[in-house]
Amino acid sequence: MQLVEVIEKNAKKAFHKIPHLIYRDDPNWACPLEGMVEDIFNPDKNPSFKNGKAVRWVLKNDDGKLIGRIAAFINFNKAYTYDQPTGGCGFFECINDQEAANMLFDVARGWLKKNGMEAMDGPINFGENYVNWGLLAKGFMPQGYGMPYNPGYYVKLFENYGFKIFFKQFSYHLDYSVPFPERFWKIAGWVANKPAYSFEHFDYKNAEKYIDDFAHIYDEAWRFHEHFQPLDKDDLRDFIKTSKAVIDPEFIWFAYHEGTPIALFVMIPDINQILRRLNGKLNMWNILKFIYYKKKRVMTRTRILIMGVVPKFQKSGIESAIFWHQDKLMLKKPWYKEVELSWAGDFNPKIVSLYESVGGKHVKTHYTMRYLFDREKNFERAPVIGGGEIAG
Numbered sequence: 001m002q003l004v005e006v007i008e009k010n011a012k013k014a015f016h017k018i019p020h021l022i023y024r025d026d027p028n029w030a031c032p033l034e035g036m037v038e039d040i041f042n043p044d045k046n047p048s049f050k051n052g053k054a055v056r057w058v059l060k061n062d063d064g065k066l067i068g069r070i071a072a073f074i075n076f077n078k079a080y081t082y083d084q085p086t087g088g089c090g091f092f093e094c095i096n097d098q099e100a101a102n103m104l105f106d107v108a109r110g111w112l113k114k115n116g117m118e119a120m121d122g123p124i125n126f127g128e129n130y131v132n133w134g135l136l137a138k139g140f141m142p143q144g145y146g147m148p149y150n151p152g153y154y155v156k157l158f159e160n161y162g163f164k165i166f167f168k169q170f171s172y173h174l175d176y177s178v179p180f181p182e183r184f185w186k187i188a189g190w191v192a193n194k195p196a197y198s199f200e201h202f203d204y205k206n207a208e209k210y211i212d213d214f215a216h217i218y219d220e221a222w223r224f225h226e227h228f229q230p231l232d233k234d235d236l237r238d239f240i241k242t243s244k245a246v247i248d249p250e251f252i253w254f255a256y257h258e259g260t261p262i263a264l265f266v267m268i269p270d271i272n273q274i275l276r277r278l279n280g281k282l283n284m285w286n287i288l289k290f291i292y293y294k295k296k297r298v299m300t301r302t303r304i305l306i307m308g309v310v311p312k313f314q315k316s317g318i319e320s321a322i323f324w325h326q327d328k329l330m331l332k333k334p335w336y337k338e339v340e341l342s343w344a345g346d347f348n349p350k351i352v353s354l355y356e357s358v359g360g361k362h363v364k365t366h367y368t369m370r371y372l373f374d375r376e377k378n379f380e381r382a383p384v385i386g387g388g389e390i391a392g
Helices: 009-022 034-040 047-051 098-114 154-161 182-192 204-222 233-242 284-295 318-330 349-357
Strands: 002-005 052-060 066-075 086-094 119-122 135-138 164-175 197-201 252-257 260-269 301-309 338-345 361-372 389-391
Touching: 002 009, 002 098, 009 034, 009 052, 009 066, 009 086, 047 052, 047 066, 047 233, 052 098, 066 098, 086 098, 086 154, 098 119, 098 154, 135 154, 154 361, 164 349, 182 197, 182 318, 197 318, 204 233, 204 252, 204 260, 204 301, 252 318, 260 318, 301 318, 338 349, 338 361
Parallel strands: 086 119, 301 338
Antiparallel strands: 002 052, 052 066, 066 086, 119 361, 135 361, 164 338, 164 361, 197 252, 252 260, 260 301, 301 389
């Protein structure tokens, strides 16, 4: 077998070709846009390169056929917040062959170790955790936008190498045809109409204001966490820029108490219902197809990317008030039938309880895995957090 570092144009093409070989008979897979994946590895496009680095490889068998790929990366802002410096691996794809998988994991581990790391998490993203994060272990259904999808045998490939579950990620689904629980609804309406609270949608004209509000809420909600790092606003600007064709400003809510931002809610249409028809390319013809399918309203699902509440208001019912407002809006958009609430970490029981309280059904589980380079070191799961309430 031969590993090839992805530098030249042909290697980049091979990197994108491999998933098509793995999923060619799997109708649940939706091919991501190649340009969006390339942007993750472009220092001019991905803010994570400001204090990070990344590399990727493709793997060929002895006959020269493509059989796998992997990327390794380090965010130096976050790497040293753990007991041991920790990097990441991701964008892993591989045939069902442990020797091939081990070769991919080995090259990622070697590069990370050379760069001062003592552990690697995977499969994760080189960027924020609302996309490309986690290994699907339960719920092999049509892939939602940004949520990783993989063959079931990947879990064994990771476990057999020595990865262990660092935390589990739970995704819930809501059927819009089923009313919210009555008790939840009464509380939601009461809170939503309190005069001290106000609710606003995101507005591109005031994008910087809402970026500031988002960062304030996010940082307050996560500040107590032992691995907390302030949100990089450039990551938000990048998301807004790259996702403009997908974002519906009415699906992004900010809640305020007497003018101070206290909660956020970000939901997007499930663009994968269109992307699965485009085969990863965004040429002129596919742009026209995208516009056509968007107008035809083939997107019938949405996905909640993130919810967050500052600690002082986490028992106020403000989350239910946002759902109350959102439900009124969805009556005007009847083509949306289902929402995915993703993802809630098993380390965050508050958000798990919230998703269950609105009637969400647990349908998918992803794993974030960790591999300690020192095989004698005691492995510890991600600790349960007690003060924060944020999902995604």
